Amino acid sequence: MTIATKEVLPELTSKDFTSDQEVRWCPGCGDYSILKQVQTIMPELGIPKEDIVFISGIGCSSRFPYYMNTYGMHSIHGRAPAIASGLKAVRPELSIWVITGDGDSLSIGGNHLIHVLRRNFDLNILLFNNEIYGLTKGQYSPTSPRGSISKSTPLGSVDHPFNPAALALGAEGTFIARTMDRDPKHAREIILRGHHHKGTSFVEIYQNCNVFNDGAFAIFTDKSTKADHTIFLEDGKPLLFGQERNKGIILDGFKPVVVDLNEGYSQDDLWVHDEKDNIKAAILAQLFDDPRDEDAYPRPFGVFYSEVRFTYEDVFNDQIQNAIDQKGEGDLQDLINGGNTWEIK
Amino acid sequence: MSATKEAKELVKEMVILFAGDSGDGIQLTGGQFSETVGFVGADISTFPSFPAEIRAPRGTLAGVSGFQLKFGSNAIFTAGDEYDVLVVMNSAALKVNLNDLKKGGVIIVNTDGFDKKNLRLAEYIDGQNPLEDGSLDDYSLHKIDITKLTRESLKDSEMGIKDIDRSKNMFVLGYIYWMYSQTLDNTFKFLKQKFKSNPVVRDANITVLKAGYNFGETSEAFISRYEVKPAQLPKGVYRNIMGNQATAIGLVVAAKKSGLDLFYGSYPITPASDVLHFLSRYKNYGVKTFQAEDEIAAMTSVIGASYGGALAVTASSGPGIALKTEAMGLGMILELPMVIINVQRGGPSTGLPTKTEQSDLFQAIMGRNGETPIPVVAAYSPASCFNTIFQATKIAIEYMTPVIFLSDGYIANGAEPWLIPDLNEFPKIRTKFVKQATNGQNGPYLPYKRDKNLVRRWAIPGMKGFEHRIGGLEKQDETGNISYDPENHQHMIEIRAAKVEKIADDIPEQTIDSGPESGELLILGWGSTFGSIKTAVKEMHNEGVNVSHTHLVYLNPFPKNLGKILKSFNRVLVPELNMGQLRQLIRAKYLVDAQGLNKVKGLPLTVKEIKDKVKTIIG
Numbered sequence A: 001m002t003i004a005t006k007e008v009l010p011e012l013t014s015k016d017f018t019s020d021q022e023v024r025w026c027p028g029c030g031d032y033s034i035l036k037q038v039q040t041i042m043p044e045l046g047i048p049k050e051d052i053v054f055i056s057g058i059g060c061s062s063r064f065p066y067y068m069n070t071y072g073m074h075s076i077h078g079r080a081p082a083i084a085s086g087l088k089a090v091r092p093e094l095s096i097w098v099i100t101g102d103g104d105s106l107s108i109g110g111n112h113l114i115h116v117l118r119r120n121f122d123l124n125i126l127l128f129n130n131e132i133y134g135l136t137k138g139q140y141s142p143t144s145p146r147g148s149i150s151k152s153t154p155l156g157s158v159d160h161p162f163n164p165a166a167l168a169l170g171a172e173g174t175f176i177a178r179t180m181d182r183d184p185k186h187a188r189e190i191i192l193r194g195h196h197h198k199g200t201s202f203v204e205i206y207q208n209c210n211v212f213n214d215g216a217f218a219i220f221t222d223k224s225t226k227a228d229h230t231i232f233l234e235d236g237k238p239l240l241f242g243q244e245r246n247k248g249i250i251l252d253g254f255k256p257v258v259v260d261l262n263e264g265y266s267q268d269d270l271w272v273h274d275e276k277d278n279i280k281a282a283i284l285a286q287l288f289d290d291p292r293d294e295d296a297y298p299r300p301f302g303v304f305y306s307e308v309r310f311t312y313e314d315v316f317n318d319q320i321q322n323a324i325d326q327k328g329e330g331d332l333q334d335l336i337n338g339g340n341t342w343e344i345k
Numbered sequence B: 001m002s003a004t005k006e007a008k009e010l011v012k013e014m015v016i017l018f019a020g021d022s023g024d025g026i027q028l029t030g031g032q033f034s035e036t037v038g039f040v041g042a043d044i045s046t047f048p049s050f051p052a053e054i055r056a057p058r059g060t061l062a063g064v065s066g067f068q069l070k071f072g073s074n075a076i077f078t079a080g081d082e083y084d085v086l087v088v089m090n091s092a093a094l095k096v097n098l099n100d101l102k103k104g105g106v107i108i109v110n111t112d113g114f115d116k117k118n119l120r121l122a123e124y125i126d127g128q129n130p131l132e133d134g135s136l137d138d139y140s141l142h143k144i145d146i147t148k149l150t151r152e153s154l155k156d157s158e159m160g161i162k163d164i165d166r167s168k169n170m171f172v173l174g175y176i177y178w179m180y181s182q183t184l185d186n187t188f189k190f191l192k193q194k195f196k197s198n199p200v201v202r203d204a205n206i207t208v209l210k211a212g213y214n215f216g217e218t219s220e221a222f223i224s225r226y227e228v229k230p231a232q233l234p235k236g237v238y239r240n241i242m243g244n245q246a247t248a249i250g251l252v253v254a255a256k257k258s259g260l261d262l263f264y265g266s267y268p269i270t271p272a273s274d275v276l277h278f279l280s281r282y283k284n285y286g287v288k289t290f291q292a293e294d295e296i297a298a299m300t301s302v303i304g305a306s307y308g309g310a311l312a313v314t315a316s317s318g319p320g321i322a323l324k325t326e327a328m329g330l331g332m333i334l335e336l337p338m339v340i341i342n343v344q345r346g347g348p349s350t351g352l353p354t355k356t357e358q359s360d361l362f363q364a365i366m367g368r369n370g371e372t373p374i375p376v377v378a379a380y381s382p383a384s385c386f387n388t389i390f391q392a393t394k395i396a397i398e399y400m401t402p403v404i405f406l407s408d409g410y411i412a413n414g415a416e417p418w419l420i421p422d423l424n425e426f427p428k429i430r431t432k433f434v435k436q437a438t439n440g441q442n443g444p445y446l447p448y449k450r451d452k453n454l455v456r457r458w459a460i461p462g463m464k465g466f467e468h469r470i471g472g473l474e475k476q477d478e479t480g481n482i483s484y485d486p487e488n489h490q491h492m493i494e495i496r497a498a499k500v501e502k503i504a505d506d507i508p509e510q511t512i513d514s515g516p517e518s519g520e521l522l523i524l525g526w527g528s529t530f531g532s533i534k535t536a537v538k539e540m541h542n543e544g545v546n547v548s549h550t551h552l553v554y555l556n557p558f559p560k561n562l563g564k565i566l567k568s569f570n571r572v573l574v575p576e577l578n579m580g581q582l583r584q585l586i587r588a589k590y591l592v593d594a595q596g597l598n599k600v601k602g603l604p605l606t607v608k609e610i611k612d613k614v615k616t617i618i619g
Helices: A030-045 A061-067 A080-090 A102-108 A110-119 A164-170 A184-196 A223-229 A278-285 A312-327 A332-337 B026-039 B091-100 B116-121 B146-153 B161-165 B168-179 B185-194 B199-218 B243-258 B273-280 B295-307 B318-334 B361-366 B384-399 B409-413 B486-505 B527-542 B562-566 B581-590 B607-618
Strands: A052-056 A071-074 A095-101 A124-129 A175-180 A201-206 A230-232 A247-252 A255-260 A299-306 A342-344 B008-011 B013-021 B043-049 B064-072 B083-088 B101-110 B140-144 B225-228 B236-242 B262-266 B288-291 B311-316 B338-344 B376-378 B402-408 B415-419 B469-471 B519-526 B548-552 B554-556 B569-576 B595-598
Touching: A030 A061, A030 A124, A030 A184, A052 A061, A052 A080, A061 A071, A061 A095, A061 B469, A080 A095, A080 A102, A080 A110, A080 A312, A080 B262, A080 B288, A080 B295, A095 A102, A102 A110, A102 A124, A102 A164, A110 A164, A110 B295, A124 A184, A164 A175, A164 A201, A164 A278, A164 A299, A175 A184, A184 A201, A184 A299, A223 A230, A278 A299, A312 B288, A332 B236, A332 B243, B013 B026, B013 B091, B013 B168, B013 B225, B026 B043, B026 B064, B026 B168, B026 B185, B026 B236, B026 B415, B043 B409, B064 B091, B083 B091, B083 B168, B091 B101, B091 B116, B101 B168, B146 B161, B146 B168, B146 B199, B161 B199, B168 B185, B168 B199, B168 B225, B185 B199, B236 B243, B243 B262, B243 B273, B243 B311, B243 B338, B243 B384, B243 B402, B243 B409, B262 B273, B262 B295, B273 B288, B288 B295, B295 B311, B295 B318, B295 B338, B311 B318, B311 B384, B318 B338, B318 B361, B318 B402, B338 B384, B338 B409, B361 B376, B361 B402, B361 B554, B361 B581, B376 B384, B384 B402, B384 B409, B384 B486, B402 B409, B402 B527, B409 B527, B519 B527, B519 B562, B519 B581, B519 B607, B527 B548, B527 B569, B527 B607, B562 B569, B562 B581, B569 B581, B569 B607, B595 B607
Parallel strands: A052 A071, A052 A095, A071 B469, A095 A124, A124 A201, A175 A201, A230 A299, B008 B225, B013 B083, B083 B101, B101 B140, B262 B288, B262 B311, B311 B338, B338 B402, B376 B402, B519 B548, B519 B569, B569 B595
Antiparallel strands: A175 A299, A247 A255, A342 B236, B013 B064, B043 B064, B043 B415, B236 B415, B376 B554
C-alpha cells in the first residue's frame, strides 16, 4: 500500500472542505449551521483533508459526509461508530468523524454507541439531536420528551426519553459535551475541543428541525429565555448563569441548589466546574428536567467531562508491535508447518 | 505372556470412536491419537462431536462427547459410517453410540462408568446393565476398570483424587496406542509442552499413559492388536490440520500475497469462533483481530477496515450471518473487498449449534435485500479450507467485492493430513489501488469508473487528491454521487451483476473428480459431502457401477462449463445436508431434472446412504 508523502500543508480555507454537491436539507434546518461550523474549523485542525474521514449512518444529519470535501462514507442505519472503529483500528493516523442523529445513535445504533465510548477509539462523534425522526417524516425519537405528539404517537409518546450525556457517561465515555446549532461560536469551540481530545469525543448538538419539531430547544436558544435556562460550563469557573449573571449553583452534599447571588451568596460559594470530576459530571448530566417546570435547573452546555485514558487503537497496535518485538516477525512457512510435521518420501 | 502380542493383524483402515462425558478429555484423546497415527504416515479423517452445553450434567445422554477417527493405509476421505472400535468411558456414551458400531466390533469400556448411578443417568431400565445382561454378546467386549487402574498408578502422587481421575483419558490413550502398535513419543512431547509449568500434572499424565500401554502389554486380554501401514500419499511434508485452522492460516497467507494488513472483526459464535482464536494468536504476523460487540458491528468494522485499505474479514455461522446481511449489502454496493466466512451449523434460528448442515446456501446466494449478487465459494474438506479461502480473498481483492466463503461444522472441527503447499506456487493477489502518480492527469478521480473486468479502482483515505464520498444510496455511474435516475439505477444493477458474472472467466473450469466424463449418472456435490461421495463412488466403481462425481467449489458464479457437464449425463443426483438448495439452483439455471439426496439430521452423509440412493436411481 502506498500513501503519498506529505508535503508542507498549504493554507486551507473552509471552501476547500466544501464538496461540489448541492446541500439538500430543508431550508432553515439547523444542520446548515452545524455544517458551516465544521467546515469553518476544519482548516484550523492543521490536518491535510485527505487524512480526514466523515462517516455517518442514516437520517437527515447523515447526509453530512456528502457535503464535506474529504473522504467520507454514508453508511447504514446506526452503524457508523462500528465502521469508524474498524477504520481507526487499521488507520490510527486518520482524523475520523462520526456524524449521527438521535434515532441513528440512540435507537437503532445504541449498542455501537455505548461500545465505541467504552473502547475509547480516538474518534469525534457529533450527535445531532433534534428529538424527532426527520427523514421518515416525523415520528417521535428516543430523545423526545414523554407525551410527545408525533405521527406515530397521536395520543402522546409513552416512552421515557434517554438523557444522552448521562448515557455517554454511563458508557464510560472519556469526553462528554453539549452544544447547540444556534450558538455558532460555542459550537465551534466545543467541536474543536472534541477534536483535540485524544479518545472518543461525544458532542451532543441540539439541532432544530423546523419542519417536524420546530422550537424543541427554543427555550435554550432564544435570546429572551436562553440566559435563564442554560448554564455554560467552563473548566475552573463557577457555575454562573442568568440574564443578570446573578444566579448560580451550589452543591449541598450531592444536591445541586440554584442560588441567587443577590440573596447572600457570592461567587466564591458556587460550584466550580472541574471537567475531570466524573462524579460531578454525572450530577451535571442529571440537570435535565423539563425546562418548562417552574423550578427546573438550567440546562448545562459545554464540556461535562474530559478524561485522558488509553485509546483502543494505541493498545491494539502496541500488542502487535510487542508480539513482533518478542517473537520476531512471523514466518509464513513456520505458520503453515505448525508444530508437528512428517515427511513422506 | 499372552499370545495376542505376536499376532498383530495388518489392517488397511480402521474406524475408532472415543466417547465419554464432555469432561472426560475425549477430544484431547482423539486429537492425540490422530496426530500420532498421522506421523507414521497413515491417512486420516476425524469427526469430533460435542454437546451444545459446555458442561451438560455428568453421565447424561446429553453430555456425551465423541471423537471419531478413520485412519489407514488407503486414501481416507471420511471419518467412516460405522466404527470398528468403540471406546466408552460411561454408560451414556455406550447407549448413544452403540448403533453405529459394526457387528462384531470391539467395545472397550471403563467399567467404573457403569455403576448404578451412571446406568440410571444413561436411562437404562432399573436393574439392567448392558455389560452383564448379554446384550453385547455380538461384540468383542473388553471391560477395564480404568478409573481404578488410573488411581492405582498414581497412588504415590500428591494430587487429589479429582485431579487423578482427570488423567484417566491418558490410560485409554496408552491402551489404544498399544492396541494399534503406536509409540508414545508424540504424546510425551505434547504433555511436556502442555504442562511445562506444572510438572506434577505432567508426570502424572505420563505415568498414566505408560500404565495404559503396559496394561495392554501385560494383561491377558484376548484382544487383537493391529498394525496399519503408511498410506500411499503423495511425497512431501505433511501436518494435521483442522478446517478452521486452515481457514485462519489461509487468510494470513492471502494477506501476505496481497501486501495488505489482515483485519479480522468477529463476534463469538459456534462453530466459527476458533478462526478468531487462531488468528488472535498470530499478532506477530501483523494480524489485527477485533472482537466486536455484536455480529453487525463485526461486519461493519470490516467495512470500515476495508475502506481504510486492509484485507478485512469476518466469520460467523447462520444466525450471525443473518444479522450481517444488511451490512453485506452495503459492502456490495460500495464495491469494497472483504470476505465473509460462514461456518454453517444446523438451522433454522439457533438450531443445532454444534451440529453440521449445509442449509445456508440460499442465504449466501440470495439472502439480502435488493439485487445484491455476492460471489460464493465453498470448501469441501478441512485442508481444502486453505486453498478455498485464498481463492475467496483473491476474488474479493481483484474484483473489489465482498465474497462469501462457506464451510461447516464438520469441516471446521474435522482434521486430516495436509500436504504442506509450496507458498511460491500461490499467485500474488493484485490490489486495485489507484496510481497516485496519475492523479490530476486523467481528470478528477471517479470512484465508480471501471476497467475491462468492470472493476473499480480503490482509493483509500490518506491518498491526496482522491477524496471522495461513497454510501449505500444508489450511485451515479462513475462519479458515485447520489442518483435517483431510473435509467442509471437499471444500469448500475446490471453492471454490478455483470461484474460478478465475469468472475466465471477467471475461475477454473469444472472437472469430473472421478468416473467417466459422460454417462448415466452424475453426482454433483458441494462442501463437506465430498468425502462421503468420493468414498461411495470409489466403492461403486469397484463394484462396477457406472457413476461420476463432480464437486463444486465455486457456487456463484458457477464455472462456465457446468451446464455442459450436467447435460453430458442422463441423470444428476445432488446429495446435500439440506432440503435441496443446490438442486433448486441447478434446476433453475440449467433446466436439468436433478434429483436430491437430502438429509438434515445434523450429521454428515454416510457412504451407505449415497450408495443406497444411487441404487434406487440406476438399479
